[in-house]
Amino acid sequence: MIRSFLTLLAALTFWAMPATAQENSGPLRLEITEGVIEPMPFAVPDLVAESAQARDLATRIARVIAADLSGTGLFREIPAEAHIGRITNFDSPVQFADWRAINAQALVTGAVSLDGAGRVVVKFRIHDVFAGQELGRGQQLVGEEDGWRRIAHKVADQVYSRITGEGGYFDSRVVFVSESGPKGERAKRLAIVDYDGANLRYLTDASTIVLAPRFSPTGDRVLYTSYETGFPRIYLLDVADVGRRALPTLDGTMSFAPRFSPDGRTVLYSLTQGGNTDLYTMDIASGASVRLTNAPSIETAPSYSPDGSRIVFESDRSGSPQLYIMEARGGEAQRISFGRGRYGTPVWSPRGDLVAFTKQAEGRFHIGVMRTDGSEERLLTASFLDEGPTWAPNGRVIMFTRETRGEQGEARLYTVDITGRNLRQVPTNGGASDPSWGPLQE
């Protein structure tokens, strides 16, 4: 009787708990849906100097690498004072326990040498400290000694790309309008710097007003607007030799807001003729223009999509400045901005998924992004005057102009992550506005 009772009880128990029986038959399964968003701790000890002449260079390169990574807001450097382990030989095994002890999750090791011909040779490796293994394979870069910063940026780009899965943007440059003098009489000239503000170089003098420089897709040319003739006109400048030429236009017209096509052969711009502003394209080689829009409203600030098939631009055809998208050859435009306020200066992301813009609403200016269909609008910044966004080559960071209020107000360049975090000022020599972020250098 007891056996029968126990048998029945056991059978009923397992009949009532099939799920438990299933769980026992396989591994434990968990779903992790919430994590943390914080900078990844990393360490970049001084590179190993393989010659006495390279000792100073080894330290400076390590500092640039660390600054690049820390500046993204995605990484946090563990200072050298906290390091336990020492890297004295590039090929020696890494004692990961020493780096785990200080909670360094990524470790960059490298070595620097000079080849005797004035060239710098840098070798580096990226390590996943807690996994105790190397990420990818070690690489070696060679460059001129005076170009050591570019070598450091390239190393940082590799580290950034290997850990985040995104392309880097450290070995890139920015062209902008350098401003000096009082607010009512400011001198403006074109300047070019590394993305981090280093290596400033002026491209034009301050004899005339220049506006809205735009890098070519390859970074070797710059389009900009100049008032040299008294009317706004588009110029094409060669970055290497600073040579420039005006693009052909009709007399009595104003051309401005130029932008390169993705292939670099065509200029997309606005032309004001007879009091009406429309969009045009011009073949750079032949100077032939094609009209894209023909409306009584103002159409300006055009920007190509990365594949060159569409154009996003600003138009007040609805009564207030809003954003529209149309085919690259013209035609019917579709409005994508419907929020309260005025939208302008749209720029298509290099990834093609977002459009950055300037928004004025309730007395404040914002830099924001939205999907190309106008959805998921997000405002990243807010201030007295934020305007003129430009994308980093990897589409993760936006640079823009922020101008402060008052007679002593000054324009400066800032960067912000597309998450809205990590707002940083770009160091420039004086005022700066109208940035255009160039591509990664070859």
Added chain:
Amino acid sequence: MPRVNTGQIISGTAHLAVIGWVFFGGVLQSDPPQVEVVEAVAVSSEEYAAIMARQSAPEAAADVDTPEPPEAGEAAPALSSGTDAAPEVNRPEVSDTPPPDARPEAPERPAPAPTDVTDTPPALTAPSEDTAALVPETSLRPQPRPAPRVAPEPVAPSEPDVRVDDVARPEVAPEEGADAVEDQQEATAPEEATTEIVTEAERPETPVPTASVRPRARPTRLAEAEADTETATAPPEPTPPEPTPPDTDRDAVSDALAAALGQDSAPAERRPSGPPLSAGEKDALRVAVQQCWNVGSLSSDALATTVVVAVSMAETGKPEMSSIRMLSHTGGSASAAQQAYEAARRAIIRCGADGFDLPQEKYAQWRDIEMTFNPEKMRIK
């Protein structure tokens, strides 16, 4: 002139007669009521008291019919202060040693093999490492009372799920050529019997180990697994099997569990089992991993990728680094999946460096874990 008829004459005559009887018959005269005359007698107070006393006392009946006294019968039972005698009941006859039951005949069933039962407790065999016990460490399962019978010869334990019937019935077998379908009847099982009476004091210790041996971690390679399996299944020495005391209840439960799970009851095929992790224990593990799952450095493409990561755990609660691997990924490119997987791997290793807080007694439940890292909530909104 009106005519006087006969009726009017008769009526007039009758009225006259009645009137005359009233006046002359004395109907209207009334006689005075007759008055009862009572003679008054003066009495003294003593006489009055005596009269009143006679009126208050009931009058005794002069003649009363008295019942006949009963005839003298049996003497009254003697009273006793002792307790009542217990009522007589039909009690079964008690015999010190019941005669051995005759072995029921079961011609169709094969005779069970005789079993050697010794008086000495069996030697405990060391359980193999992969053996898990269903019996808890502290409490022992109550065992049934031994049957107060001694069989003339050893009898094998009866089959489970049968009952002892009062009447021995042969097992029903279909008769060849029979047209009629007969109802299936349960076969009668032989009663349990033992070859000796073992008191509780003489009962041998239970052979169940007091603590289960932890199963070993999953081998990383199939070849090792097969080798381990062969090693585990091969007997170390060809020793004769030790007789084990019958544990029919446990066998019954085990058989029932195996039947419910659709498995054979062979002990070699039983998986290491134990109580499953509670929801709180799972949540604690999930939270522990989440604390180290840093997606801040992931690309937007990697943040759109869900990866499933498998990891084997040591008994200390630490993940075995060599066992961490990506099982699958969805929603992103292979490159993005690699970044997402590396972030997940860092989370497991970092927060498991000191061992996750997991219950040791449930190691079999968390030895192998599959974690799905879904960054949907962490994406840029």
